[in-house]
Amino acid sequence: MTLHTQTPLVESRPMSLSSGRSIWLKLDALQPPGSFKIRGIGLACETHRERGARRFVSSSGGNAGLAVAYAGRVLAIPVTVVVPETTSERAKELLLRENAEIIVHGVSWQEANDFALSLLGASDAFLHPFDDPLLWQGHATIVDEVFRSGLKPDAIVLSVGGGGLLSGVAEGLRRNGWGDLPILAVETEGAASFHAAIEAGHPVELAGITSIATSLGAKRVCERAVYWSQEHPILSVVVSDQSALSACEAFLADHRVLVEPACGASLSLAYEKAPELDPFGTILIVACGGATATIDQIRQWSARYA
The missing domain is CATH 3.40.50.1100 (Rossmann fold)
Known part of the structure; x- marks a missing residue:
């Protein structure tokens, strides 16, 4: 018995049509507290x-x-x-x-x-x-569940805040023999501490967080995330707040699930047919969730870009 549940793994017809490839979702937004955490x-x-x-x-x-x-x-x-x-x-x-x-x-x-x-x-x-090995061990169960399903995607897309989910998924890929499977690690502009660490080769502290995706708002990623960037094929992708917000609204319409902009950042790659997806035919997106944002708040943020 675990405190988390085994979440659905579903193919998204709307997102597959938007992106021109097969998009699968690991719906961790459906965990009891609302996120993969x-x-x-x-x-x-x-x-x-x-x-x-x-x-x-x-x-x-x-x-x-x-x-x-x-x-x-x-x-x-x-x-x-x-x-x-x-x-x-x-x-x-x-x-x-x-x-x-x-x-x-x-x-x-x-x-x-x-x-x-x-x-x-x-x-x-x-x-x-x-930043805790126990967290990474637990987050790795996302990959365990996908592995047992029989689906092997060509790449995994996930959001990065402090690097806990990234570290866990990388650990899960390794322990299931999928060490060659690329990860696309997505952040929003103004919260891109992982991208900054990749460029520097070590964790660096951002001066501040300016993105509305506050769930990605770690000014410094954990050392383990940087370790995995050197040990595993990981591509850092940075998107706008507007892209993340638009993806939240589209995802709600398509799948009746409300997620935070931190999760919308990853979903936006499929909705906007991002060029980073071009090499891959079957893609798994970790719909990591988030419980603290409301649709009214998301629409208020979106109005800034209207």
């Missing part, structure tokens, strides 16, 4: 519970924190989430639904994170949003 965070929470943890502490007001809160409720372990002042009321509401204690501290995630770390006692476990 529960795969790795669920494994980490179960592991920490087995090691004696009596409380889980997180510093994410987004999908990672929501996954921790969900895991804590299911495992009957209290959860404290420290969030910055910029956290939306929607995100706080979702955390409260999972019975998490919310502490608002600081103007940035870094300040909230530092405060969360200061709260840790001997029986507490800290859950990092993306």
Whole structure:
């Protein structure tokens, strides 16, 4: 029994027609807390519970924190989430639904994170949003499920924030003997910390995040993501906020599933027939999800580009 569910793997007729190739979707937006995060965070929470943890502490007001809160409720372990002042009321509401204690501290995630770390006692476990081998091990189950289905795509498309999903999928490809299968790692302009790390050859810190895709808003990717960029065929792709937002609306119309712009970034490659897809006939897109954005908010953002 795991805290995540095996999500549907479906061929998208609308996206296949848009892109001129076979597009398959791994619908992790349908995970109970709304995103892929529960795969790795669920494994980490179960592991920490087995090691004696009596409380889980997180510093994410987004999908990672929501996954921790969900895991804590299911495992009957209290959860404290420290969030910055910029956290939306929607995100706080979702955390409260999972019975998490919310502490608002600081103007940035870094300040909230530092405060969360200061709260840790001997029986507490800290859950990092993306930089933890347990997370990568859990996220790798995405590939395990695709492998068992019998489908082998020509490439996998996924979004990159801090690099946790990328590191997990790369690990999953290796452990299933698919080490030659390319990954297209997609970010939005203004949140492209992985692209910056690729160009520099090592993680670099962005001056700030200017993209509306805040779920991709890690100013610095984890070392493991850069390691995989040197060990696995990975192509970094950067798209506009407008492309990500348009893809969210199209995906909602086509598949009745609402995702955040962070996920829309990956979906946009198919909807806009991106040239990076040209070498591949069958493509798997990880529809990673995201629970904190509403359709009204997405349309407000889109209005900026109208």
